[in-house]
Amino acid sequence: MTESRSDFESAPDAFPVKLDQFEGPLDLLLHLIKKNELNIHDIPIALITAQYLEAIALLQELNLDVAGDFLVMAATLIHIKSKMLLPRPETAAGVAGEEEDPRDALVRRLLEHQKFKAAAGLLHEREELRSAQWQRPDEAVAHIAGDEYEPELEVDLFSLLTAFQTVVDRAKMRPKMVLPPEQIPVEVRMEQLLERLSETDALGFEDLFADVDDRSGLIVTFLALLEMIRLKLVRVFQTGSFGPIRVYKRPRPTDAPHPIGDPG
Numbered sequence: 458m459t460e461s462r463s464d465f466e467s468a469p470d471a472f473p474v475k476l477d478q479f480e481g482p483l484d485l486l487l488h489l490i491k492k493n494e495l496n497i498h499d500i501p502i503a504l505i506t507a508q509y510l511e512a513i514a515l516l517q518e519l520n521l522d523v524a525g526d527f528l529v530m531a532a533t534l535i536h537i538k539s540k541m542l543l544p545r546p547e548t549a550a551g552v553a554g555e556e557e558d559p560r561d562a563l564v565r566r567l568l569e570h571q572k573f574k575a576a577a578g579l580l581h582e583r584e585e586l587r588s589a590q591w592q593r594p595d596e597a598v599a600h601i602a603g604d605e606y607e608p609e610l611e612v613d614l615f616s617l618l619t620a621f622q623t624v625v626d627r628a629k630m631r632p633k634m635v636l637p638p639e640q641i642p643v644e645v646r647m648e649q650l651l652e653r654l655s656e657t658d659a660l661g662f663e664d665l666f667a668d669v670d671d672r673s674g675l676i677v678t679f680l681a682l683l684e685m686i687r688l689k690l691v692r693v694f695q696t697g698s699f700g701p702i703r704v705y706k707r708p709r710p711t712d713a714p715h716p717i718g719d720p721g
Contacts, residue, residue, distance in 0.1 A: 482530035662702035
C-alpha cells in the first residue's frame with residue numbers, strides 16, 4: 458500500500474490502497490483457476506471471465522488501486538470469449554480448420570508466470586527457513602503433543618478477497634436492521650481489532666466481522682485488516698488451499714512502514 462495524499466482521512470472512500478506486493482492480473486487468473494480446480498490447458502473462458510469481472514468490481518468497491526493491466530486483462534478475456542463464440546473456419550472438405558485456439562496465448566503466459574512464481578516462492582521459503590524469525594504457535598503445540606503438523610501458508614490478497622466475498626454474501630442473508638448510519642474510522646477499527654487480538658492467540662477471518670452488520674462496516678473492517686498487514690502488526694495464515702484463514706497479532710518490527718499521515 459502506498460500513500461496517495463498527504464493528509465489522512467478516515468472515510469473508506471478517502472483511503473485508497475495500492476497493493477504492489479500482491480502482483481497483478483495473472484495472479485488473479487491463477488487464483489481463480491485453482492479455486493475452481495480447472496485444467497489450465499482447457500480454461501472455461503465464460504466462467505473465468507465472469508468471476509474475474511466480479512473480482513475487479515469488488516476491488517474497485519473497496520477502493521483498492523486497480524492498475525491498468527487488470528483492465529487490459531479484462532478486455533483480453535472478453536475478446537477471447539467473443540472469439541470462442543464464433544464458428545471455427547472449415548476447410549473445403551468441411552473439416553474444422555487447424556486455427557490456433559484463442560486461449561492458447563493466454564495459457565502460455567499463465568504457464569510462464571506460474572514457473573516464475575514457483576521459483577520466487579522457493580527462494581522466499583528458503584529465506585524464511587534461514588531467518589527463522591517466525592514460529593507458529595500451533596507448530597510448537599503439535600510438536601509437544603507428538604501430532605503431525607500441517608504448516609500454514611501466508612494468505613495473498615485474492616484469497617482474502619474470496620473470504621471477504623463470502624462474509625459479504627452471508628451478511629446479505631441476515632435480517633435487515635434499520636439503524637442510524639455510523640462511519641467507523643479505519644484507524645479506530647484497527648484499534649478495536651488489535652484489542653481483540655490481544656485477548657486471544659488468533660482470530661478466524663470471519664470473527665473479525667462478527668460485530669458489524671452493514672456493508673460499510675464490513676468494508677472498513679477489511680481495509681483495517683489490510684492496513685494492519687501493511688504495518689506488519691498482524692500475519693494472516695491459511696491451512697491448505699482455500700482452507701480456514703486465521704489472523705495472528707505480531708510484535709511490530711523496527712523496519713515496519715509508518716501509518717498513513719504519520720510524519721515519522
